[in-house]
Amino acid sequence: MHPYIHAANMPEKTAIIMANSGERLTYAQLEERSNRAAQLYRKCGLKRGDNVAIFMENSIDYLPLCWGAQRAGLIFTCISTKLMEEEADYIVKDCGAKLLVASVSLGKVAQALTSVPHRFSVGGAIPGYEPLEEALAAVPASRIADESPGRDMLYSSGTTGRPKGIIGPLPEGEIDQADTMSALAGALYGFTPDMVYLSPAPLYHAAPLRYCMSVQKFGGTVIIMEKFDPERFLELVAEHKVTHSQVVPTMFVRMLKLPEDVRKAHDVSSIRCVIHAAAPCPVEVKEKMIDWFGERIYEYYSATEGSGFTAISSAEWLKKKGSVGKSMLGEIRILDDEDNILPPGREGRVYFHGGPPVAYHNAPEKTAEVQGAHGATFGDIGYVDEDGYLFLTDRSSYMIITGGVNVYPQETENVLIMHPKVADVAVIGVPSDELGEEVKAVVQPRDWADAGPELAAELIAFCRDRLSHVKCPRSVDFDPELPRHDTGKLYKRLVKDRYWPKAKA
Template sequence: MHPFVHAAATPDTPAIIMAGSGAQLTYAELEARSNRVAQLLRAHGLTRGDCIAVLMHNGLDYLPICWGAQRAGLIFVAMSTKLTADEAGYIVSDSGAKAIFASAALGAVAAEASAGLSARFASGGAIAGFADLEAALAAQPATRIADESCGRDMLYSSGTTGRPKGVKGTLPEGAIEAGDALTGLVAMLYQFGPGMMYLSPAPLYHAAPLRYCMAVHRFGGTVVVMERFDPETYLAMVEKYRITHSQLVPTMFVRMLKLPEDVRAKYDVSSLKVAIHAAAPCPVDVKHAMIGWWGPVIYEYYSATEGAGFTSITPEEWLARPGSVGKSILGEIRVLGDDDQPLPPGQTGRIYFAGGTRFEYHNDPEKTASVMSEHGATFGDIGHVDGEGYLFLTDRAAFMIISGGVNVYPQEAENALTLHPEVVDVAVFGVPDAEMGEAVKAVVQPRDMARAGPELEAELIAFVRARLSHVKCPKSVDFMAELPRHDTGKLYKRLLKDKYWAEAAA
């Protein structure tokens, strides 16, 4: 299916509602606007296989631009709004983008990053050197272009190590309404269908929010887009719009659970049928608490932008196997040891998916080769499978700490510290230690920075030691007002770790 089908059948159904402003587009309006986008891009000479860049905050224009590119057979690169001009310029150049759409609030970065482009459009205000998007679209017909074909996204990794890389898949053949793998997946796993109300609390430039919102439109549902996540506002939106489906990340769960009990209790979330989470490991106690609050509606998957593999687990399965991210439904899971040979169930090693979706990193064959082997592709994670084929993640391979010859996975300490009422956010990693090689360090964002100091440090270390063996526990705790975390929930742990190692070297 495709939005144009729903525009004909149910033209007045809201396709997009902005949570903050209440502004909305019906399916008829989405169809007209995406057609105008496609016409505009053709008028500027873009043809099938060409690329556009989108550097925008969540707003009413975002998804119509992506649908316009999709029906014009183009590749659309959704870019993080947190990029510097240099970082954004690299992506514009590396992707070969021939046009850019930008929010006026990001004008300075967008202007510098796209200086060589002639097709530049500003949304929500003026940017020097950019055409006004509203005026540019008004000059185009709302009819379908004559040469429609199926486009797709090319999303860049968040760049936690080195320059980000575009994850490039095959440009689909066939009609624009042809179903894709995700459409079948969400129908089967998550009950996507007509009449669904989907709440999207994360930035649309990230893979899951963008792809799942577009999947909702294939089924004729309504997407309610939050401009930014706020825990109480999220609950209010669930109640206001009788939300049936949503996708979140574990940090959002944690922030909602830390709301005062009376705040949590005043919102009706009984309309929720499916709350999907992924993107980062979820502490077992946090997920238990969420299921206790919302009921058995919380589904989990494990995958990545690359899409080389996909596991899924229902709430009922998870309650029987706490901590698992499920069985594979795309790609065969292989766990490899240090000798690159498969390990038996129960043993921990590097996780690969064999036989999954093919992909490559745009303009980087070496990076592509680095994640491939005869056993498939890896996302860089460590874990094990049990005797029934359920996958359990341990941590990222890059974050493993070797202390006194013992492998320590910081996720365990992070999960424990997350449960402390004074902890808003936490990162655990290894720092240089003359005796042990590496020592376990925690950096905590406290609820109240006035409490940061030796007394709270001792309290937090004791809290973790009551739950984990001492070798896994932080030897020291530092405090920060805010940790460097991506809007999608990914922690930029490398930025913290590099600082400590550089200071030790100096």
């Protein structure tokens, strides 16, 4: 169901709670705000199929703006708050945004986004932006006359580092029509009207955004953390009798590292389901979480593209440790380098056949890289066992997943190679107890005498001035000569193998 139905049937039920500020919206208030957002979009001349960009930190205004776009037949693009001016500007131009809403805390970057005709600020003034609250107050709270369903178009970085807009067909019909994701959430994770869902991650990510909106389709309550803190997470579970949540493995690690007395001080018995995804979860970490929370830990494997989906419960995982589950969407095919389908137990490239096709906005060449005769691939290497369970073993593109965020090394390498003291560079992911992986640069200096802590600090600062900090190395090592073929190909695996333990035979 759509939130407007819940607003009619249970107007005073809480739809959103902000974890730290305590701000709340009832379903009636969510309905009013999303209607005003839709009215504002129409007042600014946006019609069905146009794009709205949202560049905001987690706040009470975020989801109403998305619901306003959804009911106005618009495409809404949520932009990472970690991006620098050039990165964010590329996205707003590429998606063709006609309206942008930005948080005042992001004002420095937001001022550079001048290609958007209509710009509104939240939480204070940004030069060149109109105050959102005033604009919303000036339009009616009634439903627009021409409602139709919209959808998100989120961006996922490609192997070249340039973000890719993931597009799909704009839904037809009524704004309250059923969707695949909500159906999966109900069947797999027991989404119900009485649920209380704790969202600890930024709403610009696909999973937090889509799951929060799915919760509100069921009529549940969403608690949004402004920023993840492990002890605060446990406090909120106990305080609000949280039933559901979704995390990334690094959050598990941070919770497990809390002192035992702190962990035991908070009642987590209300939890029915904690979902995790986005990054590989170490077996030992997941074992400890199941010991602590019980068999209420659920995992899935998918991507923003949505062309495939696997799922696994705690009970299944304890029998198939390390697996990401069986496919619920698309047939899993494991392919060798010649695109032959491999039998169970053989490792190769993972494809999903028969699921929704992948399409990237304004990038047919990028679409062709991931979509083929055997379906779509997320760029992973793995195998399927005799029972149909998928195990992931590597990433074909050397993508780094640090704290649940995808980082593609090429973009970072492109920055570092421009430093005058750098002759060559390889950026890789190395093991991290907290983050799963962290970014490391292995640098061949132009003058070996420069190699050392001072140059390492200089390179990190050089990168952080030009890229989102999550993409920048946390450490730098030096190598007299990186292993390159005469053709120029970098044997990155030879570099990476120095830092990763050998796989078991």
